[in-house]
Amino acid sequence: MATISTTPGTATAPxxxxxxxxxxxxxxxxxxxxxxxxxxxxxxxxxxxxSGENVHEFVHDGRHLLGFPCH
Known part of the structure; x- marks a missing residue:
């Protein structure tokens, strides 16, 4: 059976x-x-x-999720 030995090293701060x-x-x-x-x-x-409703429809569910009313 193999054993793993670790030696305590010095910790360096990032x-x-x-x-x-x-x-x-x-x-x-x-x-x-x-x-x-x-x-x-x-x-x-x-x-x-x-112009138009394309952006509104694209982010519609996100608006409701974040609490913005849109109707």
Whole structure:
């Protein structure tokens, strides 16, 4: 029977990620979230970017799931 021996090692702390590397992704995520929130929550009527009901029908169930009224 084989035995596995482990030796306790020293734990090293992970290196922190600089803010300069996180900031572009955080800004991109925030802009994407605002755009998605607009299309799910407000893309209808006078504030619509695209004419017609295509976007509204595409995100219709998401609107109700997030609590936005649309009827």
């Amino acid at each position: 290196a922190p990620i600089p803010l300069r590397q996180i900031a572009p992704w955080a800004i991109f995520g925030a802009v994407l979230a605002v755009v998605l929130l607009y299309f799910v929550g407000a893309e209808q009527g006078i504030t619509s970017v695209f």
